[in-house]
Amino acid sequence: xxxxxxxxxxxxxxxxxxxxxxxxxxxxxxxxxxxxxxxxxxxxxxxxxxxxxxxxxxxxxxxxxxxxxxxxxxxxxxxxxxxxxxxxxxxxxxxxxxxxxxxxxxxxxxxxxxxxxxxxxxxxxxxxxxxxxxxxxxxxxxxxxxxxxxxxxxxx
Amino acid sequence: xxxxxxxxxxxxxxxxxxxxxxxxxxxxxxxxxxxxxxxxxxxxxxxxxxxxxxxxxxxxxxxxxxxxxxxxxxxxx
Numbered sequence: 001x002x003x004x005x006x007x008x009x010x011x012x013x014x015x016x017x018x019x020x021x022x023x024x025x026x027x028x029x030x031x032x033x034x035x036x037x038x039x040x041x042x043x044x045x046x047x048x049x050x051x052x053x054x055x056x057x058x059x060x061x062x063x064x065x066x067x068x069x070x071x072x073x074x075x076x077x078x079x080x081x082x083x084x085x086x087x088x089x090x091x092x093x094x095x096x097x098x099x100x101x102x103x104x105x106x107x108x109x110x111x112x113x114x115x116x117x118x119x120x121x122x123x124x125x126x127x128x129x130x131x132x133x134x135x136x137x138x139x140x141x142x143x144x145x146x147x148x149x150x151x152x153x154x155x156x
Numbered sequence: 157x158x159x160x161x162x163x164x165x166x167x168x169x170x171x172x173x174x175x176x177x178x179x180x181x182x183x184x185x186x187x188x189x190x191x192x193x194x195x196x197x198x199x200x201x202x203x204x205x206x207x208x209x210x211x212x213x214x215x216x217x218x219x220x221x222x223x224x225x226x227x228x229x230x231x232x233x
Contacts, residue, residue, distance in 0.1 A: 012221050033208030048227045053218065064214040065224075083195040101214040104223035111227065114214065117207035132199055132207065140206045 007041065011055045011063035014043040024057060025121065029087070031130050032117060037062060040128070042121075051102065054119070066099035069113060072144040078118050078133055087129045091122035103141065112141040 007024065009017040019041040027038045039057040050071055056062035069076040078098050085093065099119050103112035115138035121128045160168055167177035174196060179187040190198050217223055 012219055013224065031211055032204060033211060045224060048224045051224070051227055061219075062215060063218050064211060065218050081195040081197075083197075101211055102217075103210065103213045104217035104220070105226045106217070106220075106223070112210075112213075114207065114210045116203065117210065130207075132197060132203060134197070140203075140210050 007057055009041060009043065009055050010060035011053065013045065013053045013063060013065070014041075014055050017041075017043055017055075019043075019057075022126075025126050025128050027128050027130075029129055031119075032132070034062070042066075052099070054099075065102040065104060066119065067102050067113065069098065069100045069115060069118070072113060073115065073142065076115065076138075077135070078120070078131070079135070080120065080131070084120065084129070084131055088120060088122035088127050089125040091124045095122065095124060097121040097123065110143045112143055114140055115142045116140040 004021060007019045007021070009015065009019060023041065025040045025042060027040060029035065030037050037056045037058045041053075041055045041057060043053040043055055045051045045053055045065070051065050051067050053063050054066050076098075080093060080096070085091065088096065097120070099121065101114040101117060101119070103114075105111045115135075116133050117130055117140065118133060119128055119130045162168065162178045164178050164181050167175050169175055174190070174192040177189040177191075179189045181187075192198055
């Protein structure tokens with residue numbers, strides 16, 4: 001379904017944000033396990049840069065936080081096949097943006113990055129797909145060591 | 157579902173360019189070798205379920221806006 005009017009987001013991290021139809025992203029295959037979710041908005045999280053929210057338009061309560069994995073795993077590389085690029089309408093490989101789902105830390109818990117299930121965005125066609133990384137070194141949940149990385153920690 | 161019985165060293169073909177060979181059978185472990193073109197993604201069956209579960213965990217954690225205050229990653233080099 002094509003959105004024709006401004007979309008008002010309802011997710012708690014972006015409540016009240018308005019997104020123009022042309023700024024939405026199409027996920028022809030949905031997310032893995034969520035094939036019914038095919039339209040999303042990407043919302044920068046100003047208070048938590050460089051994290052962003054991927055908010056579903058099809059299910060207003062569904063949203064996940066994403067981040068460029070290279071912020072925390074500088075050597076992260078995702079290998080894309082010709083079939084992967086075809087699913088994105090054949091963008092230039094260097095133009096795609098890679099993001100990974102983030103499990104936000106609970107009190108006293110750790111941040112988790114899903115390096116195994118990255119999302120690939122092709123800005124040229126505003127199309128995106130979730131892929132499974134072929135790299136055996138990429139875990140489903142990677143817990144970065146934030147010590148000494150510029151992370152802010154507070155103790156009383 | 158097509159069900160085939162294979163012995164160690166035997167194989168099955170899928171389409172024109174995928175071959176799955178039974179390399180060894182030891183107790184309840186079967187070692188398979190898969191030969192497929194690079195554009196064909198081959199993964200252990202449980203990986204997809206793990207990714208789905210992790211997306212669900214990400215969704216639940218994002219429903220708590222206070223979690224954002226605990227994020228302070230560094231910028232890329």
